[in-house]
Amino acid sequence: MKATQITGRLWVLRDAEGTLYNDIDTDMIFHNRYLHITALAQMGQYTLDNLKGWEDFARRAQAGDLIMAGRNFGSGSSRQQAVDCFRALGIAAIIAESFGAIYKRNAINSGLPLIAFPELSICGVRFQSGDTLTVNFVTGEVLRNGAEPFQAQPFSKVQLAIYEAGNLFEYGKTAER
Amino acid sequence: MVAEHMRDMARDGIHGRIRNLAEGFMGKTMIQKLFAAHTAPGAPVEPGDIIWLDLDVRTARDFGGANVVQNYREHYGDTPVADPARTFFTFDLVVPPSNIPYANNQQICREWARTQGIKVYDVNAGIGSHVAIEEGLVRPGDTFVGTDSHLNILGAIGAFGQGMGDQDIAFAFKTGRTWFEVPPTMKVVLHGMPREPWTARDLTLAVLQRLGSDGALGRAVEFYGPAIEALDLAGRITLASQVTEMGGIIGFPISQTAHPPLNPALLPDPDADYAETLDLDVSGLEPLIACPPNPANVHPVREVTGKRIDSVFLGSCTNGRFEDFAAVAEIVKGKRIAAHVMATIVPATRRVYAQMLTSGVLETLFEAGFIVSNPGCGGCASGHLGMTGKGEVQISTSNRNFPGKQGAGQTYLASPVTAAWSALAGEITVPEVKA
Numbered sequence: 001m002k003a004t005q006i007t008g009r010l011w012v013l014r015d016a017e018g019t020l021y022n023d024i025d026t027d028m029i030f031h032n033r034y035l036h037i038t039a040l041a042q043m044g045q046y047t048l049d050n051l052k053g054w055e056d057f058a059r060r061a062q063a064g065d066l067i068m069a070g071r072n073f074g075s076g077s078s079r080q081q082a083v084d085c086f087r088a089l090g091i092a093a094i095i096a097e098s099f100g101a102i103y104k105r106n107a108i109n110s111g112l113p114l115i116a117f118p119e120l121s122i123c124g125v126r127f128q129s130g131d132t133l134t135v136n137f138v139t140g141e142v143l144r145n146g147a148e149p150f151q152a153q154p155f156s157k158v159q160l161a162i163y164e165a166g167n168l169f170e171y172g173k174t175a176e177r
Numbered sequence: 178m179v180a181e182h183m184r185d186m187a188r189d190g191i192h193g194r195i196r197n198l199a200e201g202f203m204g205k206t207m208i209q210k211l212f213a214a215h216t217a218p219g220a221p222v223e224p225g226d227i228i229w230l231d232l233d234v235r236t237a238r239d240f241g242g243a244n245v246v247q248n249y250r251e252h253y254g255d256t257p258v259a260d261p262a263r264t265f266f267t268f269d270l271v272v273p274p275s276n277i278p279y280a281n282n283q284q285i286c287r288e289w290a291r292t293q294g295i296k297v298y299d300v301n302a303g304i305g306s307h308v309a310i311e312e313g314l315v316r317p318g319d320t321f322v323g324t325d326s327h328l329n330i331l332g333a334i335g336a337f338g339q340g341m342g343d344q345d346i347a348f349a350f351k352t353g354r355t356w357f358e359v360p361p362t363m364k365v366v367l368h369g370m371p372r373e374p375w376t377a378r379d380l381t382l383a384v385l386q387r388l389g390s391d392g393a394l395g396r397a398v399e400f401y402g403p404a405i406e407a408l409d410l411a412g413r414i415t416l417a418s419q420v421t422e423m424g425g426i427i428g429f430p431i432s433q434t435a436h437p438p439l440n441p442a443l444l445p446d447p448d449a450d451y452a453e454t455l456d457l458d459v460s461g462l463e464p465l466i467a468c469p470p471n472p473a474n475v476h477p478v479r480e481v482t483g484k485r486i487d488s489v490f491l492g493s494c495t496n497g498r499f500e501d502f503a504a505v506a507e508i509v510k511g512k513r514i515a516a517h518v519m520a521t522i523v524p525a526t527r528r529v530y531a532q533m534l535t536s537g538v539l540e541t542l543f544e545a546g547f548i549v550s551n552p553g554c555g556g557c558a559s560g561h562l563g564m565t566g567k568g569e570v571q572i573s574t575s576n577r578n579f580p581g582k583q584g585a586g587q588t589y590l591a592s593p594v595t596a597a598w599s600a601l602a603g604e605i606t607v608p609e610v611k612a
Contacts, residue, residue, distance in 0.1 A: 023390050023471060027582045033559040036278030038244050050581045072391040072424060076577065078326040080244060080342030101360075101395050101426050102326055106342035158227045158356055168348050169252040175229075175356075 063090025074103025303526030369460025515603025
């Protein structure tokens with residue numbers, strides 16, 4: 001069984017004015033000039049290099065880190081690389097107010113944990129890069145710095161099933177019609 | 178949580194059958210009917226339900242295609258795809274390839290397609306979604322997936338089209354199906370008729386202005402109203418394509434006049450259940466433009482009139498039809514575009530190109546100073562053509578203007594008509610209306 005609760009260091013994607021980024025699209029995450037790449041190992045280095053202020057993210061991130069963003073994260077294209085680049089870096093989960101629909105599918109299918117946190121911008125707390133977050137995929141509980149609890153959305157049934165199987169291919173082998 | 182638990186219980190037992198029975202009498206939206214026709218008989222298709230969706234057609238393009246092949250080989254080895262006759266490659270982004278990595282990726286797809294007996298619509302064919310409509314690969318009521326996030330364009334003919342990642346598509350190639358969460362449906366009713374002349378793009382921008390970048394997030398959309406009935410296929414394609422930029426899964430213009438006609442068995446019921454109904458009066462529609470930094474940043478063209486432009490791009494899956502270019506030709510006939518403006522036209526498909534050739538539109542555009550390229554996606558990919566340099570201001574009929582998306586410059590999104598008048602003036606210009 002894969003871990004359904006993780007703890008990691010947080011990166012909060014804000015712009016120069018300190019505002020949480022909304023509508024981060026797949027060209028900001030993994031620009032179309034790299035779309036010829038098919039090897040996972042080569043994808044990590046370009047992660048977020050078209051998002052202003054975060055061009056050097058790939059060099060700063062460490063395996064096990066968590067990412068937080070605002071509304072509609074991953075909008076735009078259907079490119080799998082925009083999910084795979086985070087997997088290549090070992091990012092443990094992405095927490096956002098909401099996600100683009102295709103992006104959500106791609107992440108679920110490849111087993112990258114996405115946590116929808118609809119009340120992120122109205123919960124009154126300013127999450128900071130460097131915070132330690134504990135996230136429970138089954139209950140949706142988010143614990144900030146070991147002390148402050150928040151309620152995000154738990155994994156959906158299919159999300160949990162695919163996550164536990166490993167990816168869509170493994171899930172497909174076991175899933176009954 | 179309780180509701181979810183009850184739903185699970187209901188699905189599992191006798192309650193499930195009662196629930197199915199009850200839902201059998203409840204009205205359904207178009208996406209619900211379409212999905213019900215593509216999943217196990219009797220399976221619930223209420224918003225939030227996860228279904229196994231049968232896919233009539235599965236495709237990949239040159240973006241993602243080689244990744245699909247790689248995933249397929251890794252998980253399924255040399256075994257055959259579910260149905261080669263309903264599986265296709267459509268190369269449309271870097272066509273013909275302008276660099277070696279894409280040439281390699283396209284050749285990987287070609288060679289693998291040959292071993293699998295899969296047809297390739299190669300670098301000369303045009304944009305996959307448009308080719309699919311023109312060649313009859315997809316019909317109203319079908320389901321169609323591929324590695325193109327604007328495949329929901331197929332909503333324009335009442336089919337379900339969806340862009341997916343390369344793992345999803347590899348799985349679809351092998352199994353002919355995928356899991357899908359039934360989306361809630363929202364109803365967008367456009368009231369009134371705009372004054373002539375108006376364009377589908379301006380209508381679309383008006384909806385985007387109202388909905389914003391996530392106003393339809395995770396939803397199917399049904400569009401209604403006299404202006405929707407007035408749209409031709411090219412216009413419905415323009416509207417359906419931009420549902421992606423509204424965050425939506427797919428949009429269906431519900432039109433009794435559509436050709437080809439919508440599948441009558443899948444038309445929404447009058448008592449269908451909608452998550453939201455949005456009313457928008459379009460009788461005062463004026464030319465609109467999406468300014469940087471995103472497609473939902475919509476303003477009247479008059480607010481940015483006089484902004485000097487360096488380049489013009491006409492094409493893309495949103496506005497790459499013959500009708501779009503014929504409208505441009507009518508405006509620029511016998512004139513020259515401004516001397517400092519570089520203007521590029523990319524027809525959506527080879528058939529569109531042929532129409533331009535035989536109708537004289539191509540010659541008119543050439544004489545006016547436009548570069549007319551071979552069919553394809555154009556500026557949406559670094560590779561084909563149409564990228565902008567730092568400081569460059571471009572007016573484009575493409576579908577996205579996120580920072581860095583179409584190069585280092587600034588992209589303004591507008592109708593072909595606004596772009597044509599702007600190309601002549603060398604600055605963003607409100608189209609002149611003939612007296």
